[in-house]
Amino acid sequence: MAVVxxxxxxxxxVGESVTVxxxxxxxxxHGKVAFLVVRDGTGIVQNVLVRNQVSxxxxxxxxxxxxxxxxxxxxxxxxxxxxxxxxxxALEKLDVVSIADEYPIQPKEHGIDFLLDHRHLWLxxxxxxxxxxxxxxxxxxxxxxxxxxxxxxxxxxxxxxxxGEGGAGLFQTDYFGEKAYLAQTGQLYVEAAAAAFGKVxxxxxxxxxxxxxxxxxxxxxxxVEPEMAWYDSEDNMRLQEEFVSYxxxxxxxxxxxxxxxxxxDTTLLERVTPPFPRIDYSEAIRLIQSQxxxxxxxxxxxxxxxxxxxxxxxxxxxxxxxxxxxKAFYMKENPADPRTVLCDDLLAPEGYGEIxxxxxxxxxxxRLLARIREEGLPEDAYGWYLDLRKYGTFPHSGFGLGIxxxxxxxxxxxxxxxxxxxxxxxxxLYP
RNA sequence: UCCCGCGUAGCUCAGCUGGUAGAGCAGACGGCUGUUAACCGUCGGGUCGCAGGUUCGAGUCCUGCCGCGGGAGCCA
Numbered sequence: 001m002a003v004v005x006x007x008x009x010x011x012x013x014v015g016e017s018v019t020v021x022x023x024x025x026x027x028x029x030h031g032k033v034a035f036l037v038v039r040d041g042t043g044i045v046q047n048v049l050v051r052n053q054v055s056x057x058x059x060x061x062x063x064x065x066x067x068x069x070x071x072x073x074x075x076x077x078x079x080x081x082x083x084x085x086x087x088x089x090a091l092e093k094l095d096v097v098s099i100a101d102e103y104p105i106q107p108k109e110h111g112i113d114f115l116l117d118h119r120h121l122w123l124x125x126x127x128x129x130x131x132x133x134x135x136x137x138x139x140x141x142x143x144x145x146x147x148x149x150x151x152x153x154x155x156x157x158x159x160x161x162x163x164g165e166g167g168a169g170l171f172q173t174d175y176f177g178e179k180a181y182l183a184q185t186g187q188l189y190v191e192a193a194a195a196a197f198g199k200v201x202x203x204x205x206x207x208x209x210x211x212x213x214x215x216x217x218x219x220x221x222x223x224v225e226p227e228m229a230w231y232d233s234e235d236n237m238r239l240q241e242e243f244v245s246y247x248x249x250x251x252x253x254x255x256x257x258x259x260x261x262x263x264x265d266t267t268l269l270e271r272v273t274p275p276f277p278r279i280d281y282s283e284a285i286r287l288i289q290s291q292x293x294x295x296x297x298x299x300x301x302x303x304x305x306x307x308x309x310x311x312x313x314x315x316x317x318x319x320x321x322x323x324x325x326x327k328a329f330y331m332k333e334n335p336a337d338p339r340t341v342l343c344d345d346l347l348a349p350e351g352y353g354e355i356x357x358x359x360x361x362x363x364x365x366x367r368l369l370a371r372i373r374e375e376g377l378p379e380d381a382y383g384w385y386l387d388l389r390k391y392g393t394f395p396h397s398g399f400g401l402g403i404x405x406x407x408x409x410x411x412x413x414x415x416x417x418x419x420x421x422x423x424x425x426x427x428x429l430y431p
Numbered sequence: 432u433c434c435c436g437c438g439u440a441g442c443u444c445a446g447c448u449g450g451u452a453g454a455g456c457a458g459a460c461g462g463c464u465g466u467u468a469a470c471c472g473u474c475g476g477g478u479c480g481c482a483g484g485u486u487c488g489a490g491u492c493c494u495g496c497c498g499c500g501g502g503a504g505c506c507a
Binding site for chain 2: 026028029030031032033034035037046048050051066067080082083084102103104105106107108109110111112113114116169185206208210211212213214215216217218221222223300302303345353354355356357400401402403404405406416427
């Protein structure tokens with residue numbers, strides 16, 4: 001009885017007869033010799049069938065195979081430089097588990113609409129697998145980073161009341177007759193938890209009901225949001241640059257093959273080391289205006305503005321201390337310039353835009369209440385959040401990093417939809 | 432929501448100033464002993480997104496609608 005092996009371990013079985021289970025990637029026949037390439041999720045392996053060396057049943061079974069049919073193949077492993085991966089199997093037994101219907105995705109170019117309609121099958125393609133493996137590695141790296149620094153992970157609610165970053169963009173649902181909303185952020189909850197544990201983070205899906213149609217937006221995306229007691233805005237930015245550098249380093253170390261398959265220029269990623277350049281908002285305005293931007297002091301930066309700034313540097317760049325009016329209500333007023341708040345956006349290179357938004361939080365009860373009223377937010381819903389400023393208020397800061405934007409940047413993909421296994425886009429809820 | 436572009440075979444596309452539908456891939460069949468998205472030959476495959484209009488005649492021109500893509504706004 002042949003030993004069962006995964007494709008990635010075949011090098012340890014040279015000379016042995018092994019069984020691999022997987023799906024038909026491609027097949028090629030030459031009359032008396034044929035090649036069957038099987039994919040098992042850990043790699044692909046070429047099986048060689050020579051007509052007068054396999055049974056008639058196995059030869060017929062080979063001929064019946066279609067792309068993506070599921071099979072068990074048994075054969076002797078040998079080193080073969082002509083084979084993908086360096087090893088191939090001399091087929092001894094072909095066990096067909098299921099013949100696949102005509103497979104819609106071919107090894108050729110397809111349109112994005114077609115591919116997204118077939119996302120459940122598109123996941124099997126090599127580039128899509130590479131992107132999702134990078135995502136997996138980055139998610140693991142996030143947990144490792146915070147675990148090593150003593151952060152406690154706090155799982156924040158997805159069903160919430162009328163509370164979030166600000167008025168618009170909430171998905172509404174029914175909660176036993178009461179209006180409920182899908183969470184836009186876990187931040188307000190991790191602020192509460194920071195007073196319990198000091199350093200905490202949440203990691204999970206967030207929802208924005210904005211009808212955005214750009215390469216940087218999804219209606220459902222994942223975010224990691226650390227929150228640190230006693231950190232000021234400076235401490236916050238230092239943590240962010242260490243964090244992002246660590247994520248990039250992990251991808252470079254452990255996803256070499258995936259980044260190569262995606263043809264990512266990794267020299268651009270190797271430069272991502274601390275410290276990151278920092279410019280304050282007013283400098284940023286001067287920079288973009290000198291490059292022809294129409295944006296005036298007081299307005300938030302547009303996508304084109306962000307690209308101008310990012311292109312001026314060879315690694316991610318912080319833009320800090322934006323005008324109050326352009327930012328969320330919970331950000332702390334800058335004592336040195338009350339027109340602005342203590343916050344930062346981290347812009348990724350190569351036009352990938354904002355991957356982090358962070359700030360020191362307003363810890364003064366009266367100023368926070370005034371800001372909630374100015375924004376016209378439902379005061380009742382924020383009662384518990386205001387409580388945090390009544391019972392031992394404390395300086396604290398935090399940030400949110402978008403997973404899909406980060407993965408798209410590290411993988412060098414133009415659109416973030418490929419960084420999500422099943423992306424939720426405007427008008428696209430299936431599959 | 433606004434601006435721009437696209438919609439032709441299962442897929443990717445071509446189709447000129449309007450004249451009656453094409454290719455490659457995929458599929459079926461046949462050939463081939465080392466392929467790498469193999470190759471060669473044969474065959475089947477169409478409500479040209481939908482509705483209306485102009486015209487002797489519309490895939491082609493016009494209007495509306497639907498779908499998709501790119502961008503803006505908003506943000507991560």
